Amino acid sequence: MPLYDLAIIGGGIAGLGIFESAGRAGLRVVLLEGRGVPGRETTAVTSGLLHGGLRYLPYDVATSALMCREIARLRGARPDLLTREAFLWPVYRGERLGLGLIGALQDEYDAFAGLRGARRHARLSSDEAVAVFPGLRREGLLGAEVFDEWRVDVPGLVASLVDAGRAAGGELLTGWRVVALSARDGRIAAATAEDGRGGRLEIEARVFVNAAGPGAEKVAELAGASSVRLRLRKGVHLVVAGEPPPHGLIFTGPGGRRIGVYPRPTETWVGPTDQAHDGPPDELAVSEGEREGLRLALAAVLPGLAARPCRAVAGLRPIPRRSGAACLLSREHHVFDHSAEGLSNFVSVAGGKLTTYRPLGEDVVAAVLRKLGRTPPPRPLVGGPRGPVGALCAFAARGRAVGMAASTLLLAGYAVRRVLAGRGRAGWAAFEAGTR
Ligand SMILES: Cc1cc2nc3c(=O)[nH]c(=O)nc-3n(C[C@H](O)[C@H](O)[C@H](O)COP(=O)(O)OP(=O)(O)OC[C@H]3O[C@@H](n4cnc5c(N)ncnc54)[C@H](O)[C@@H]3O)c2cc1C
Structure with missing residues (x-):
């Protein structure tokens, strides 16, 4: 087996988003998915909306x-x-x-x-x-x-990410579940995967990414990392x-x-x-x-x-x-860098939406590139809303509480406008x- 730049564990929408982004960044990448087909766990049972x-x-x-x-x-x-x-x-x-x-x-x-x-x-x-x-x-x-x-079309989206990653030279190994991560000198040296039929595989890579979705806590624990805590x-x-x-x-x-x-x-x-x-x-x-x-x-x-x-x-x-009411939990993705836990080449990711697979992939690949001593490419600037909602987005960038307060005020403003100007298009x- 070659020495890969990056080994990804988990082939749901998050792992596949990383697979595609890593291919675009020119990394030599392998993705290990425990199931026989990618995108068959959480990703397969969503409401199917890009909302x-x-x-x-x-x-x-x-x-x-x-x-x-x-x-x-x-x-x-x-x-x-x-x-x-x-x-x-x-x-x-x-x-x-x-x-x-x-x-x-x-x-x-x-x-x-x-x-x-x-x-x-x-x-x-x-x-x-x-x-x-x-x-x-x-x-x-x-x-x-x-x-x-x-x-x-979720299966179509999954297939398109697999194709894009492979076209850039990425390898996808399905039916291989990672069962051990061996650490040496503050780094993960290899991942051991099993195919459930007696087959065993050792993968060596310069950086390992844990994108195991609901199983991310367990995969982090394989390396002795305890900072990934999911709700x-x-x-x-x-x-x-x-x-x-x-x-x-x-x-x-x-x-x-x-x-x-x-x-x-x-x-x-x-x-x-x-x-x-x-x-x-x-x-x-x-x-x-x-x-x-x-x-x-x-x-x-x-x-x-x-x-x-x-x-x-x-x-x-x-x-x-995170603490707080379940109905107010943010759906942002979170990238965990395990350097602080003594594993300098290990990154986990959790959260995010089907809709946001691409920024998730880009954020993780940026963290990987930094670990490889490379500078991540700048993010393309995409326009956003203007007017009051544009201002609200700027406020929200200052923190959740500020964003929530501004959003409540703006909603109240829209409600008052409805009362004064009638109920809108009918x-x-x-x-x-x-x-x-
Ligand atoms: C009911 C529901 C509805 C949703 N609806 C929407 C929606 O309409 N729109 C939207 O934008 N978002 C939606 N979401 C959110 C979003 O779809 C999920 O957060 C996202 O699909 C999670 O993807 P994932 O890749 O993190 O996890 P998964 O899809 O679960 O992928 C993780 C993968 O890791 C593999 N794996 C785990 N452990 C190992 C191991 N040790 N070795 C190898 N492989 C391993 C698993 O086999 C799995 O394929 C919904 C979520 C839910 C639960």
Whole structure:
């Protein structure tokens, strides 16, 4: 086996993003993936959206801005992998989040519409919402907001990253699970991998990167590093068989949790849940309660869809552990440099989104290049939103708390503007005519 510049452990979207970036940087790279096929763990059970982080706007606008920039980039590079999807957000009598506040949030999201290639949002009456989304429960419906997101062909994206990495000379070894990392003189000397059939392999590299997703804590421990601490959050989707609905849907489930309905070519995904997972990452099962809870929530808005046969799938969000409420956890990726733990050529990465695989890959490769004594290339400058939301992004760069305070103020401003200037664009025709 040759001496590689870089060995990557884990071939989910994070490892593949690094594989592609490393190839672009001209590194001699090998990727070890424990499964027979890359992208078959968390990456395979996402909602399949390249989304702009609407949910994170009030508390983590920096991540939303990064996600919107990535949508702009992938729309330019691989438009064939993306399908624009209109989403309705229906509001029922008695719900805490009313149409006014959702409209104000959408006004803020519209600041990114140009970057996201999205039409500006519009308000639908309850009659119109039911007309464009047949099967939506009419009783108690006050109306709906409609806005755009992008569905991504995840297997296609995975394949494109594999191809790009290989075309640059990278090697992908699937079906090889790393079981040991041997350290010598403050460095990792080799990774030992097994194929589960008695085969063993030793890989030597100048730098090792741990991109094992929910398994990153375990892989770091193989080298005796203890700084990678994850807060695993379980996400369950129902997968409903048969013809999908014509659009996506976001609705408020029990306890105020937002649930999505994501049409795919031959089925519909509904979810995800968001609960703490305290066990080992490989002990992941969907309980009857979780499955039935999602089905009942769906039945409250789309009874016809909820009555169809369905199965359930689950994944774990590998979020770096921080204190604070789970609903406010940042989805930024975090790069751990293990030099401080006496391992000068070892880096781990955790967190991030499907949408942000590329900046994650670039950040990790920049850390690797520095370890190899090379200067990372400058990041290309990508435009962002202007006006008040542009100013908000600048504030957010000064810290989470400052960003959150500024975002709350800005949202309040949009809400007041709605009260003073009326409720904005109305109707499906206005939405369809919206600028892209
Ligand atoms: C339910 C859910 C829905 C989501 N929806 C979205 C969405 O719509 N849009 C979005 O942008 N983001 C979404 N995300 C977030 C995002 O998709 C994930 O954070 C991301 O896919 C995680 O990718 P990963 O590469 O870190 O992990 P994984 O995909 O789990 O990859 C880790 C890989 O490492 C391998 N591995 C582990 N240990 C070893 C070892 N010892 N040796 C070799 N290989 C090993 C595993 O086999 C696996 O393939 C969602 C997350 C969840 C859980």
